[in-house]
Amino acid sequence: MNQRIQIDPLVCHGKPVIRGTRVLVSTVLGALGAGDSMETLLEDYPSIDARDIAAALEFASRLSDYQVSSYETVS
Template sequence: MSELHRISVDPEICSGRPTIRGLRVRVKDILDLLAAGASHEEILEDYPYLEALDIVAVLEFAARQADHTILRVA
């Protein structure tokens, strides 16, 4: 089941960057933490208002963003 409904984009929150449930925690922030080696448990300890499925949503969002068609102009 998709968890993308947890990702929101609102021009009034974080300048329209994708956030988790409008909480002003950007998708990029969580991706940066994961890339730096933080575990899901560490992230949830640092952000107690997040839920485990929020991290799943971030990863799903990133995967979908990375899988788009690239058009080349000749």
């Protein structure tokens, strides 16, 4: 889905992480959702950069973008 996001059953039990790190995508998203700035995240997790944070946001966006199909009524 994204070159910067890795899902590997041998890394963090298969949870999505920033590639080459053990920083969970959910950790990045949770920190942003709680109001942390990008600068704070970069200070707290020096192994990631701004492109990784953008990739985490894109990953979440794609996961949450689902299509709804209408159902036919069967009589």
